[in-house]
Amino acid sequence: MALRVTPGMMNLQMMRNINNNLIRMDKNQNNLSTGMKLNKPSDDPVGITYSLRYRSELSINDQYQKNADAATSWLEYNDTVIGQINDVGQRAYELVVQGTNGTIPQEAMDAITIELKQIYEQMVNLGNSKFNDKYIFNGQFTDQEPYKADIASTQETDTGEIIYKFTEGASLSINITGQDIFGKPTDADNLFGIITRVESAFSTGNQAAALNEMELLKSRLSKINEARSEIGAKTNRVELISSRMSDLELNLTEMQSKTEDADYAETIMKLKQDESVYQASLATSAKIMQISLLDYLR
Template identity: 60%
Template sequence: MSIRVTQGMMHSQMLRNVNNNLTRMESNQNILSTGKKINKPSDDPVGITYALRYRSELSINEQYQKNVDAAVSQVEHTDKVIGQVGDLVQRANELVTKGLNGTNPQTALNAIAEELGQIYEQAVTLGNDQLNGKYIFNGQKTDIKPYTAAGAPGETTDNEKIISQFAAGVTIPLNVTGSEVFGQATDSDNLFSVLKGLQTAFSAGDQTTATSLYNQLSSRISKVLEVRSEVGARANRLDLIDNRIKDLDLNLNSLDATTEDADIADTITKLKSDESVYQASLSVSAKIIQPSLMDYLR
C-alpha cells in the first residue's frame, strides 16, 4: 500500500535535515574555536572521566612542584649558611693551633682571643639566620629567635623537623636544627661554649684549658661537616624528585592532550564539508518551499 506524501511532511523532513546539518556544523565550529573535542560530558562520557582524572593529577603534581621549589630554596640556603659556619670553625681552629705553639707572647694571645670573640659573635649571627622572615635553625618554632649573644652557650633550639611531601608517601625533613650544627647546651663540644672558653683561656694565657677545648673544637668541626653532608644529600634527592615531577607533568599533559585536544586540521576539513552540505541543503530546501497553491492551480 502506497503512502501519500504531503507538502507538510516534506517541509518537516526538510527542516529536520537542515537543522541536523546546522547542528553538526555548529559542533565542529565549537571544537575549532575551543581547540577541545570534549566541551561537555555528552561529547565523550568515557573520555571526560579520563580528562578529569588527568586534570586532578596535574593539579596535585603542580602543588608537589611548588613544594620542591620551596624545599630547594630552603635547603640551598641552609647549605650556604652551614658552609659559612664551617669557615668560621676552620678559622677558629687555625687561630687556636697558632696560639698553642708555645712561642706567642701574651699580646699575641690577646689578639687571638679578640678574634675568637668576633668569631663567636658571627656564629651567633649565623645561628639566628632567617629565610623569608623565618629562623632556619629553630626547628618548628621559626618565629622565635633561637640565640642571644649573651646566653648562646646555654641555649638549646627546638629540635622538631619541618616535613614536606613531594609525592604520595614521599616526605623529606627540610630543616637542620641549631643543636645539630652548634651543639646542645649540655654538649661538651657546644660551639658557643668552646669559643667563649677559648677566648677566656687565651686572654688568661691558660694553655692547658685551651688545649682541652681545642679537642672539643675538632669534634665540633667533624659534626658540622657531617651535617653539611646530610644537607647535600637532601639537595641531591630533591633534584631527583624535581626531575621525576617534571617528567610526570609532561606525561600527564600528553595524555590529557590526546584525550581532550582536537585535531585542528581534521576539524577544519570536517567543518568545510559540513558547510558545503549545509549550503546544499538550503539550496534544495528553497526549491521545495518555492511551489505554492497558485503554482498548482496554473
Template identity: 55%
Template structure:
C-alpha cells in the same frame, strides 16, 4: 493502504534534515573555535572522567612545584649558612694552632682572644639566621629566636626546638628542609658545643695562656668541625634529592599534559576537513530544499 505524502510532510522533513545538518556543522565550528573536542560531558562521557583525573593530578603537581621551590630555597640557604659557619670554625682552628705553638707573647694571645670573641658573636648571628622572617635553626618554632649571646651553650639556656619541618612532594614522599640546632651547634652542656668551645678557647687565652685547657678546647672544636662537615654533606644530599624529585615531577607533568591534550584537544586538520564537509552538506541541503519548496498554490491550480 498507501500513505499519502503531503507537501507539509515533505517540508517538515526537509527542515528537520537542514537543522540536523546545521547542528553538525555548528559542532565542528565550535571545535574549531575552542580548539577542543571535549567541550561538555556529553561529547565523550568516558573521556571526561580521564580529563578530570588528569586535571586533578596536574593541580596537585602545581602545589608540589611550589613546595619544591620552597624546599630548594631553604635548603640552599641553609647550605650557604652552614658553609659560613664552617669557614669561621676553620679560622678558629688556625688561631688555636697558632696559639698552641708556645712561642707567642701574651699580647699575641690577647689579640687572638679578641678575634675569637668576635667569631663567637658571628657564630651567634649565624645561629639566629632568618629566611623570610623565620629562624631556620629553631625547628618548628620559627618565630622565636633560638640563641642568646649571654647564655648560649650553657645549661642555663633553653634548648632550641628539635622538630623537623617535613615538606610533601608526592603521595608518601616527604623531605625535611631544616636541620636541628643540636646537630649543628651541639646540645647545651656538651663538651663540643660550639658556643661553649669558643668561650673555652677565649678563656684559655686570657688573662694568662693555659695551654692544657686550650688543647682540650681545640680537640673539642675539631670534633664539632667534623660534625658540621657531615651535616653539610647531609644538606647537600637533600638538595640533590629535591632536584631529582623536581625532574621526575616535570616529566610527570609533561606526560599528564600530553594525555590531557589527546583527550581534550581537537585535531585541527581533521576538524577543518570535517567542517568543510559538513558545510558542503548543509549548502547542498539548502539548495535541494529550495527546489522542493519552490512550487506554489498557483502551480497546483494549473
C-alpha cells in the same frame, strides 16, 4: 498500500535535515574557535571523566612541585649558612693552633682573643639566620630566636622536624636543628662553649687549657661537615623527586591534550564538508519551497 508523502511531510523533513546540518556545522565551528573537542559533558561522557581526572592530578602535582621548589630553596639556604659556619669554625681552629705555639707572646694571644670574640658574635648571628622570616635552626619554632649572645652555650633549640610532602608516599624532613650544628649545652664540644673557653684561656695566657680544646673543636667541625653532607643528600633527593614530577606533568598534560584538544586539520576538513552539505541542503530546499499550489494542482 503505498504511503502517501505530502508536501507538509516533505517540508518538515527538509527543515529537520537543514537544522541537523546546521547543528553539526556549528559544533565544528565551536571546536575550531575554542581549540577543544570537549566543550560540554555531552560531547564525550567517557572523555570528560578522564579529562576531570587529569585536571585533578595536574593540580595535585602542581602543589607538590611548589613544595619541592620551597624545600629546595630552604635546603640550599641551609647549606650556605652551614658552609659559612664551617668557614668561621675553621678560622677559630687556625687561631687555636696559632695561639698554642709556645713561643707566641701575650700581645699576640690578646689579639687572638679579640678575634675570637668577633668569631663568637658571628657564630651567634649565623645561628640566628632566617629564611623567609623564619629561623632555620630552631626546629618548628621558626618564629623564635634560638640564640642570645650572652647565654648561647646554655641554650637548647627545638628538635621538631619540618616535614614537606612531595607525593602520596614521599615525605622528607628538611631542617637541621641548632643542636646538630653547634651542639647541645651538655656536649663537651658545644661550639659556643669551646670558643668561650679558648678565649678565656688566651686572655690569661693559659696555652695548655686552649690546647685541650683543639680536639673538641676538631670534633665539632667534623659534625658540622656531617650535617652539611646530610643537607646535600636531602637536596639531591628533592631534585630527583622534582624531576620525576616534571616528567609526570608532561605525561598528564599530553594525555589531557589528547582527550580535550581538537585536531585542527581534521576539524577544518569536517567543517568544510559540513558547509558543503549545508549549502547543498539549502539549494535543494529552495527548489522545493518554490512549488506553489498551482504546481501541486497541475
